[in-house]
Amino acid sequence: MTMVSRVLGLVRDMVIAAAFGAGTGADAFFVAFKIPNFLRRLFAEGAFNQAFVPVLAEYQTKVTKADIKRLVDSVAGALGLSLLLVTLLAMLGAHYITWIFAPGFNADPQKFALAVEMLRITFPYLLLISLTAFSGSILNAYKQFAVPAFTPVWLNVCMICTALWLAPQMQTPVMALAWGVLIAGAVQFTFQLPFLYRLGLLPVPRPDFQHEGVRRILKLMLPALFGVSVSQINLLLDTVLASFLQTGSVSWLYFSDRLSELPLGVFGIAIATVILPSLSRQHASRSQEDFARTLDWAIFMILLIGIPASLALVMLAEPLLISLFHYGALTEHDVAMSAMSLRAYGLGLLAFMLIKVLAPGFYARQDTRTPVKIGIWAMVANMVMNLLLIWPLAHAGLALATSLSAFMNAGCLAWYLHRDGLLHAQVGWAKRTVQLLVANGGLVVMIWLVVPDKVVWFAWHGMERAWHLAALVVAGVVLYAALLLATGLRPRHLRAAA
Structure with a gap:
């Protein structure tokens, strides 16, 4: 599922590159998208996830399902309220946040103003995607990895659709990407709710910063923001x-x-x-x-x-x-x-x-x-x-x-x-090291011998590039796997280690 999400993300970036290139509009959007996306990785998938999952895992081994549900409700309320306040403040102070994270844009008033405008649209994504990550952490703790791994697919789908169909309708086409991010946040959060309901852990937000589990999570989160x-x-x-x-x-x-x-x-x-x-x-x-x-x-x-x-x-x-x-x-x-x-x-x-x-x-x-x-x-x-x-x-x-x-x-x-x-x-x-050296050495030699010069790649049209790249990937994978097998690595070794 993660593979599907990442490959579709690559398609998304191909569409963005073809439509907007690497100019002023693209630079402004990437900053406006990177700020909430950075905070998502820092808080939701980073510090919060690493603090919440161990506490939830401990609750699973020591307390009842009702106690776990109270923890989930309390965390949902505390997290949601905190992020709502942060989002509102960020939207009001978008001008200052853009200046902090992209100070060089001040030299280009048009680029700076565009980044500020898009940041006001994209920042609520932090609230939505953080709640999505919270839901995904619960599913992961119950070994339901596929749904959280598939969820980012919706971000890519929404951004591809807005780039292809909404952008041509807008006075400033690149603004469509910002709306795509916001729409995606709502879709991703909604997508996971039925699976939480099936587990009996659909959150009913009740802000409770005094809950023992919430206090432990907050204590673990603060230093984890860096780590x-x-x-x-x-x-x-x-x-x-x-x-x-x-x-x-x-x-x-x-x-x-x-x-x-x-x-x-x-x-x-x-x-x-x-x-x-x-x-x-x-x-x-x-x-x-x-x-x-x-x-x-x-x-x-x-x-x-x-x-x-x-x-x-x-x-x-x-x-x-x-x-x-x-x-x-x-x-x-x-x-x-x-x-x-x-x-x-x-x-x-x-x-x-x-x-x-x-x-x-x-x-x-x-x-x-x-x-x-x-x-x-x-x-x-x-x-x-x-x-x-x-x-x-x-x-x-x-x-x-x-x-x-x-x-x-x-x-x-x-x-x-x-x-x-x-x-x-x-x-x-010792055996693993030899296997890695032989397989990767063979891969380097193959790439060195068979890959054409970049001038040739520029001259090919799109289908030729795709065909040659796909052939190169397949040949590399086959050679790498063959060398690993020849040196004694078997799939059962990977399963046994896990």
């Missing part, structure tokens, strides 16, 4: 600094970030979503060895997918961007600039994915302080590297700084888990 979402904060800082660069920089970073988000979302976030409830239950039942085995399995799965995905993004930056986005308003110059930042993000993809599966190792134990400490170190390092790299590499320097700080973050998370005795190599890692 789990440092990579998102770093990406937002990239947008802030990119607003001072030439027009198009925000869009170039967006398109390259979206391509790196595809494997991150399909595999990294999916695996993290699955393991958090398991880790929480294992911690609650004091199964330390099971906890370590679950983390070990998750890390191997990330390496199995993350390494070839990272290599592909770095080595196939231009072919990917040309095949997916070089239509309509997006120019060859835009492709070249986006390729620079895509390679930089591709280098850090493995670290981004590892953070997603290592952070739950702390939050499942309701330890929020350690990831906060590590997150602050990584954020400071990112800002220093941003300032050092933005001058020689412009927008690509921002992407590279984000990747380097992500490796620092992942490394520190792994070291602390190892120190606590919760992360140690299980039997078989």
